[in-house]
Amino acid sequence: MSSKNSPRVELTLPxxxxxxxxxxxxxxxxxxxxxxxxxxxxxxxxxxxEATINAFEHSESDSENVEIHFIIQDDTLVIKVTDKGKGFDxxxxxxxxIEEKLGADRKRGWGxxxxxxxxxxxxxxxxxxxxxxxxxxxxxNLERR
Amino acid sequence: xxxxxxxxxxxxxxxxIETTGYLNNVGGEKVSEACYEKMDSGxxxxxxxxxxxxxxxxxxxxxxxxxxxxxQDVDGKLGYYNLAPIVEKTFNIMGLTKYSTVYYSEAEGLExxx
Numbered sequence: 001m002s003s004k005n006s007p008r009v010e011l012t013l014p015x016x017x018x019x020x021x022x023x024x025x026x027x028x029x030x031x032x033x034x035x036x037x038x039x040x041x042x043x044x045x046x047x048x049x050e051a052t053i054n055a056f057e058h059s060e061s062d063s064e065n066v067e068i069h070f071i072i073q074d075d076t077l078v079i080k081v082t083d084k085g086k087g088f089d090x091x092x093x094x095x096x097x098i099e100e101k102l103g104a105d106r107k108r109g110w111g112x113x114x115x116x117x118x119x120x121x122x123x124x125x126x127x128x129x130x131x132x133x134x135x136x137x138x139x140x141n142l143e144r145r
Numbered sequence: 146x147x148x149x150x151x152x153x154x155x156x157x158x159x160x161x162i163e164t165t166g167y168l169n170n171v172g173g174e175k176v177s178e179a180c181y182e183k184m185d186s187g188x189x190x191x192x193x194x195x196x197x198x199x200x201x202x203x204x205x206x207x208x209x210x211x212x213x214x215x216x217q218d219v220d221g222k223l224g225y226y227n228l229a230p231i232v233e234k235t236f237n238i239m240g241l242t243k244y245s246t247v248y249y250s251e252a253e254g255l256e257x258x259x
Binding site for chain 2: 018020021024039042043045046049050053096097098099101102103107108110111113114117118
């Protein structure tokens with residue numbers, strides 16, 4: 001599946017509190033264009049919030065930006081969230097569970113788990129120069145009349 | 146800038162907190178401050194009406210885990226109602242629904258927590 005001629009929307013977000021909500025608004029419009037269900041649209045929005053917050057936190061300077069690309073490939077929405085931070089190794093991120101969080105000092109650390117659960121596929125490409133999270137959501141085959 | 150507000154009222158022994166806006170770190174802190182203030186005066190049953198908080202993030206929800214933890218120490222309870230489907234799904238993924246309860250109306254919540 002080539003993304004060369006696929007329609008795409010590109011956002012550049014400054015690292016400003018709550019700016020992740022701008023990405024969710026764009027996601028809503030793209031999801032509506034693709035006739036995704038309301039549930040799918042909400043799941044995409046939540047996954048983007050988490051991916052963008054992670055990107056903001058990885059970025060080493062507030063003067064950097066986070067890039068978000070929405071690519072419509074046939075019946076699949078591909079979303080890429082890219083930061084220019086120092087990178088991380090996703091295989092070293094332990095999946096959280098509430099039993100461990102209750103009683104622990106750090107209650108946070110749920111972003112990757114949420115993204116994984118809410119999207120169809122998730123891939124990470126991370127180097128010391130930055131990280132790109134690529135997530136996809138496939139349109140559901142709704143029953144036709 | 147977060148535009149988050151809350152309204153706190155009491156129905157008998159149960160404290161109802163109605164939130165408006167994005168439940169992020171700022172919103173979560175406001176909810177926890179309101180809960181801890183009431184806990185200091187002896188309250189231990191809390192119901193959150195999230196009808197006007199249809200967008201949350203994991204940092205804000207993590208603060209609810211902190212509230213659950215503190216309520217466990219006093220044998221208290223946390224419940225929610227009017228959750229958007231994605232908020233309920235997020236609570237399920239994060240495991241909050243194992244230690245707190247989702248209700249579908251205020252009346253059901255008040256009955257369930259009584």
